[in-house]
Amino acid sequence: MLTPEMIEAERxxxxxxxxxxxxxxxxxxxxxxETLLAALExxxxxxxxxxxxxxxxxxxxxxxxDTIRREKKEVLVESFDDEVSDDEFAxxxxxxxxxxxxxxxxxxxxxxxxxxxxxxDVFERCSQAMPRRxxxxxxxxxxxxxxxxxxxxxxxxxxxxxxxxxxxxxxxLRECFEIGWLGxxxx
Amino acid sequence: xxxxxxxxxxxxxxxxxxLTMAEQVRLSMHLMLCGNCKNFSRQMAQLRxxxxxxxxxx
Numbered sequence: 001m002l003t004p005e006m007i008e009a010e011r012x013x014x015x016x017x018x019x020x021x022x023x024x025x026x027x028x029x030x031x032x033x034e035t036l037l038a039a040l041e042x043x044x045x046x047x048x049x050x051x052x053x054x055x056x057x058x059x060x061x062x063x064x065x066d067t068i069r070r071e072k073k074e075v076l077v078e079s080f081d082d083e084v085s086d087d088e089f090a091x092x093x094x095x096x097x098x099x100x101x102x103x104x105x106x107x108x109x110x111x112x113x114x115x116x117x118x119x120x121d122v123f124e125r126c127s128q129a130m131p132r133r134x135x136x137x138x139x140x141x142x143x144x145x146x147x148x149x150x151x152x153x154x155x156x157x158x159x160x161x162x163x164x165x166x167x168x169x170x171x172x173l174r175e176c177f178e179i180g181w182l183g184x185x186x187x
Numbered sequence: 188x189x190x191x192x193x194x195x196x197x198x199x200x201x202x203x204x205x206l207t208m209a210e211q212v213r214l215s216m217h218l219m220l221c222g223n224c225k226n227f228s229r230q231m232a233q234l235r236x237x238x239x240x241x242x243x244x245x
Contacts, residue, residue, distance in 0.1 A: 013244075057244030090192055098190025104223040107230050115237045141203065142235055143242025148203050167199040174230055 002043040002052065007036055010056050016120055017057065021064050021139040023132055027071070031063040038063075061144055068136065068154050089168060093175070105178070115177060126176035130169060137162060138169035189213050194224045198231055 014035060018028035038059055039046075046055055095101050107115075115122075127135035133155055140146045140154060152162050189197075194217045197210055206214065218225050 017244075051244070054244040057242075061242075093195075094190075094192045098192040100191050100223045100227075104226040104230070106226045107233055112233055112237070115233060116240065119237055119241050139242075142238035145239060145242065163200055163203060166203060167196060170199050170202075170231060170234065171195070173234065174227075177234075 002046045002048075004040060006052050007039050007043070007056065010053050011036065013053060014056060014060050016124075017060060018064060020120065020123055020127065021136060021143075022067060023127070023135065027067055031060065031067050035060040035063050065140075065144075065154060068140075086164070089171075093171060102178075111177075118177075118180070122176050122180055123173065126173050127169075130172060131165075133157070134165040134169050137165040138173070141166055189217050191217075191221060191224055194218070194221065195227055198224065198228045202231060202235060 011032060014032045015028060018031045019025065022028045022031065035056060039056055046052070050058075093101060127138070130138075137151055137155060137157075140151045141148075146154070148159060148162055151157075152159055155162070157165070194214060197206060197214045200206065200210075201214070218228065
């Protein structure tokens with residue numbers, strides 16, 4: 001039996017998820033609130049096959065897409081002008097000859113475990129440095145598994161822009177994990 | 188022969204769409220010779236696996 005307390009207990013987790021994607025406390029609050037209400041109303045349809053968190057997350061994902069669609073106009077205003085050029089971005093990671101500036105390490109089992117454990121912390125910190133739409137594209141693609149055509153539509157960008165944003169988000173996030181670990185554990 | 192810069196772009200693209208035959212050839216030739224990009228490619232797969240797991244609420 002699903003109780004309101006069980007649903008409420010997942011609020012912090014859902015808030016984190018929503019905030020990572022929307023980066024707007026008010027909008028995240030609203031999406032989570034709507035999710036919890038919808039969950040309470042349909043608690044009877046919770047089958048118990050998945051965890052409460054998984055079930056709530058799936059409701060939240062739809063709310064987040066709704067929010068992004070509603071916000072599309074505002075998001076659109078944010079232009080690409082204030083973003084760095086492709087060359088400037090590449091210079092952060094690659095030398096003039098096109099090779100990596102820093103060697104790329106192999107991540108083994110310990111790193112894989114760390115990524116899983118630290119994902120939200122690292123993503124939250126790391127995505128602050130990304131343009132908002134770039135972080136959104138990453139969440140839609142990698143966390144929600146949407147395909148490129150859907151993402152282009154939701155964010156109102158071209159397929160090329162979408163690929164650029166995803167590339168930058170992946171490069172940045174990888175770097176954030178590396179820097180985090182090396183900072184703490186460099187031998 | 189493509190450089191790591193282009194290889195990293197193709198590796199990212201391959202996560203979102205099927206690469207063309209020409210792109211596949213260029214990328215696999217590069218990967219045969221480049222340990223850094225091989226590691227990068229594996230890291231991208233690891234990041235995706237975790238993100239999908241986290242994203243589904245597991």
